[in-house]
Amino acid sequence: MADMSGASTPAGATDMLDGADGVRRRDWIHIAALSTAGVGGASLLFPLVSQMAPSADVLAQSTSEVDVSAIEPGQAIKTTFRKQPLFVRRLTPKEIEEANAVDVGSLRDPQTLAERTLVGSENLLVTMGVCTHLGCVPLGAAAGEDRGDFGGYFCPCHGSHYDTAGRIRKGPAPKNLSVPEYAFKTDTVIRIG
Amino acid sequence: MSFAWAKQYEPKSAFTKWIDEKLPFPRLVYNAVGAGYPVPRNLNYMWNFGVLAGFCLMIQIITGVVLAMHYAANATVAFGTVEHIMRNVNYGWMLRYAHANGASFFFIVIYLHIFRGFFYSSYKAPREMIWLLGVVIFLLMMATAFMGYVLPWGQMSFWGAQVITGLFGAIPLVGEPLQIWLLGGFAPDNAALNRFFSLHFLLPFVIAGVVILHIWALHIPGSSNPTGVEVKSESDTVPFHPYYTSKDGFGLGVFLILFTAMVFFLPNALGHPDNYIEANPLSTPALIVPEWYFYPFYAILRAFTGDLTIPFTGIVLIPAKLLGVIGMFGSILVWFILPWLDKSPVRSGHYRPLFRKFFWFGLVPTMAALFYLGGTHAEEPYIMLSQFFTAYYFLHFLVILPIISQIEVPKPLPFSITEGVLGKAATTEAPRAGTVDGGDAGTLPDGSLQPAE
Ligand code: HEM
Numbered sequence: 001m002a003d004m005s006g007a008s009t010p011a012g013a014t015d016m017l018d019g020a021d022g023v024r025r026r027d028w029i030h031i032a033a034l035s036t037a038g039v040g041g042a043s044l045l046f047p048l049v050s051q052m053a054p055s056a057d058v059l060a061q062s063t064s065e066v067d068v069s070a071i072e073p074g075q076a077i078k079t080t081f082r083k084q085p086l087f088v089r090r091l092t093p094k095e096i097e098e099a100n101a102v103d104v105g106s107l108r109d110p111q112t113l114a115e116r117t118l119v120g121s122e123n124l125l126v127t128m129g130v131c132t133h134l135g136c137v138p139l140g141a142a143a144g145e146d147r148g149d150f151g152g153y154f155c156p157c158h159g160s161h162y163d164t165a166g167r168i169r170k171g172p173a174p175k176n177l178s179v180p181e182y183a184f185k186t187d188t189v190i191r192i193g
Numbered sequence: 194m195s196f197a198w199a200k201q202y203e204p205k206s207a208f209t210k211w212i213d214e215k216l217p218f219p220r221l222v223y224n225a226v227g228a229g230y231p232v233p234r235n236l237n238y239m240w241n242f243g244v245l246a247g248f249c250l251m252i253q254i255i256t257g258v259v260l261a262m263h264y265a266a267n268a269t270v271a272f273g274t275v276e277h278i279m280r281n282v283n284y285g286w287m288l289r290y291a292h293a294n295g296a297s298f299f300f301i302v303i304y305l306h307i308f309r310g311f312f313y314s315s316y317k318a319p320r321e322m323i324w325l326l327g328v329v330i331f332l333l334m335m336a337t338a339f340m341g342y343v344l345p346w347g348q349m350s351f352w353g354a355q356v357i358t359g360l361f362g363a364i365p366l367v368g369e370p371l372q373i374w375l376l377g378g379f380a381p382d383n384a385a386l387n388r389f390f391s392l393h394f395l396l397p398f399v400i401a402g403v404v405i406l407h408i409w410a411l412h413i414p415g416s417s418n419p420t421g422v423e424v425k426s427e428s429d430t431v432p433f434h435p436y437y438t439s440k441d442g443f444g445l446g447v448f449l450i451l452f453t454a455m456v457f458f459l460p461n462a463l464g465h466p467d468n469y470i471e472a473n474p475l476s477t478p479a480l481i482v483p484e485w486y487f488y489p490f491y492a493i494l495r496a497f498t499g500d501l502t503i504p505f506t507g508i509v510l511i512p513a514k515l516l517g518v519i520g521m522f523g524s525i526l527v528w529f530i531l532p533w534l535d536k537s538p539v540r541s542g543h544y545r546p547l548f549r550k551f552f553w554f555g556l557v558p559t560m561a562a563l564f565y566l567g568g569t570h571a572e573e574p575y576i577m578l579s580q581f582f583t584a585y586y587f588l589h590f591l592v593i594l595p596i597i598s599q600i601e602v603p604k605p606l607p608f609s610i611t612e613g614v615l616g617k618a619a620t621t622e623a624p625r626a627g628t629v630d631g632g633d634a635g636t637l638p639d640g641s642l643q644p645a646e
């Protein structure tokens with residue numbers, strides 16, 4: 001590049017362009033032009049990457065309401081929350097006992113049953129029905145389905161076993177079934193989200 | 194670029210002369226797949242699969258572009274438009290079955306092509322770049338086929354999308370946001386379906402571009418051959434046309450018989466019936482597995498069921514989920530360093546007694562087992578078997594191959610391809626002039642092992 005600009009400059013003018021330290025005035029134009037193009041090009045990347053993220057309508061927060069009064073101990077229902085499956089289970093005293101008998105320190109994702117339920121309703125387990133491994137819907141919510149080695153949920157995709165508190169006990173999943181934010185709206189209806 | 198004795202293109206008519214001056218495309222074809230491209234005389238049928246893979250790409254692009262004229266990538270109607278293609282569009286059923294089975298046959302052809310590379314060590318110098326570009330093509334093919342399988346929006350489409358994007362969720366820190374970004378939502382939905390269609394349309398053309406680079410890189414050293422000895426003189430080669438155009442043509446005929454037999458008589462044999470049920474985000478099919486061509490990698494993914502911990506401390510170094518993902522991607526990425534893992538100067542498996550044992554009794558049964566295990570339920574004894582064969586797979590590439598290449602005593606190589614084909618007597622009269630790289634035998638990978646004359 002130096003040759004090119006030198007060649008097109010009349011002899012004698014090079015003194016003016018070439019500083020004593022070899023820095024030429026035209027270098028500035030090169031730097032300015034390339035950085036402008038570079039920054040401009042790079043800033044284009046931002047919208048290109050960002051358009052892939054969830055759009056506003058997908059992000060729009062939604063809530064779901066579930067009437068839990070009809071769920072008998074030992075029974076579970078499957079509904080949806082933000083287009084994903086949601087499990088609501090009423091635990092039996094035996095299931096609660098089993099969940100509390102576990103040494104929490106030995107768990108992959110240590111949590112007690114009490115930490116996963118609301119105060120005063122420890123027998124109501126509300127979790128997402130999304131396996132924390134790769135996102136299949138675990139079995140065990142409907143009657144007659146395989147509930148795995150620990151009596152909770154079983155994900156058939158790659159064999160993750162969850163216990164009666166929805167905690168991961170065996171298989172590849174890293175985390176317990178996630179508990180969404182929810183509260184009792186009335187005595188019988190919970191609102192999730 | 195080619196051997197010194199390659200025939201030169203000579204335009205005959207005024208028109209072809211005019212073209213040759215303005216845009217020498219006929220010359221390019223002549224030198225690439227015509228009489229101007231000398232090829233080793235001894236290639237066997239394992240060398241057919243490159244041309245066949247190119248043909249498969251053409252089938253996919255032609256049937257795909259036509260399917261795209263009738264398909265709509267919208268979660269509410271996608272499943273219906275595929276049924277519309279099957280029932281209403283003239284010959285739609287044929288085009289769709291050709292596209293779906295075309296993907297399977299593309300993978301069969303590619304696996305045989307890679308198998309050839311493994312046995313004859315085609316990845317070795319001077320052909321490393323061809324090999325590396327091939328691995329890139331394979332990865333692009335996997336991405337394309339995965340996204341294509343999502344388009345019919347059946348149960349397997351949906352849950353495949355969920356599970357495969359879930360793989361990215363295993364990456365520490367950025368995993369979950371990355372998965373949401375890839376899907377454009379919290380679960381596969383319209384946004385995901387639309388972008389997968391856009392990319393499924395685009396990627397085959399990217400593949401075509403990389404294929405051009407792959408062939409460009411191939412034409413620099415030229416094809417290897419079953420002896421693994423480099424071309425030394427004109428008697429070692431024959432012109433691509435008519436010799437290999439006819440051999441490839443015969444292979445293409447056999448391929449088309451098998452392909453059309455599948456398309457017309459067993460069109461759903463390789464698919465999963467669950468994909469004829471429309472996607473249901475609330476119910477996972479009892480057995481969720483990918484298409485058969487992903488089975489070995491899926492088996493490796495599922496083989497990692499325990500965390501990597503520091504013994505007795507319970508500190509988790511790498512959780513099971515991430516291990517599975519690393520294992521699965523690693524099983525292909527290891528091919529990228531294969532040319533530097535197998536340092537034996539001898540290429541062909543025919544002259545490598547120890548390598549050959551581990552190839553036929555180690556790698557081949559392991560791949561067969563992983564192919565089988567990837568399609569089974571995630572339960573014993575399949576998990577344990579997957580773990581065993583996954584371990585052997587990595588051991589083979591990372592430990593066994595490097596050791597073999599150090600300790601093996603190869604069998605004596607023929608002096609030249611011609612000698613390998615016709616026996617010693619014939620070569621003494623063979624012309625020795627005009628060699629391109631036969632002269633400096635000492636620097637050739639196989640040169641050090643040439644019997645002294
Ligand atoms: C590398 C080449 C390609 C591969 C491996 C491939 C693979 C696939 C697969 C596995 C499916 C699902 C088939 C099914 O179960 O029904 C599919 C569907 C589809 N592909 Fe491709 N494809 C390729 C190239 C293309 C191209 C170039 C286009 C268009 C430009 C295209 C358009 C479509 C469309 C519209 C569908 C949905 C219709 C259907 O499901 O049959 N594909 N592709």
Ligand code: FES
Pocket residue numbers: 131132133134135136155156157158159160171172173
């Ligand atoms: S998705 Fe549940 S075990 Fe893999």
